[in-house]
Amino acid sequence: THVVTEACIQCKYTDCVDVCPVDCFREGPNFLVIDPDECIDCAVCIPECPVNAILPEEDVPGDQQQYIQINAELAKSWPSITKRKAAMDTADEFKDKTGKLDLLVR
Template identity: 70%
Template sequence: MTHVVTESCIRCRYTDCVDVCPVDCFRAGPNFLIIDPDECIDCAVCVAECPANAIFAEEDVPADQQQFIKINAELTRKWPSITKTVAPLSDADDWKDVKDKLQYLER
């Protein structure tokens, strides 16, 4: 099983989760993070670190967020690994609680 980054991360890209990951399974895109499902060891350490509450165990991904399982798997082949915390996007706090952000995902 793996963990999945969902819609709440879009336009935020907080990286608090990156520093605690023991296997460096996060990948960074322009305005979103994903978890490489082949690298994730399902330790769940990242879940509590996410200020946007965007990370779920695959079996717990909400019904309206299921497409993010595929999105994480797809983008892991395109985006580079991120292993250190960087500043969130400049307007991350404004976007943290916004719903329906999929159209803003930059691939």
């Protein structure tokens, strides 16, 4: 599967959702996740994300490993998103910040 990592939090640019051929993105208040049961590992979403938040599971760095489980868990309850929309108002302010896990609204 592919995994949405920390960079997405409080940005949610949503460029990724337009290109997914299997509509596997799910939307929360300030983050998107990929449903690992739906993702076919086509990787077309990777270059779409302006903050490089999406990675193949095997490339997720050590300090982001918890996002593998977070994507799987939250994908079960969050609704599908298949059309791009405006980024969050806070996107520009938060796009380069790290340590955003505490900000994640579940």
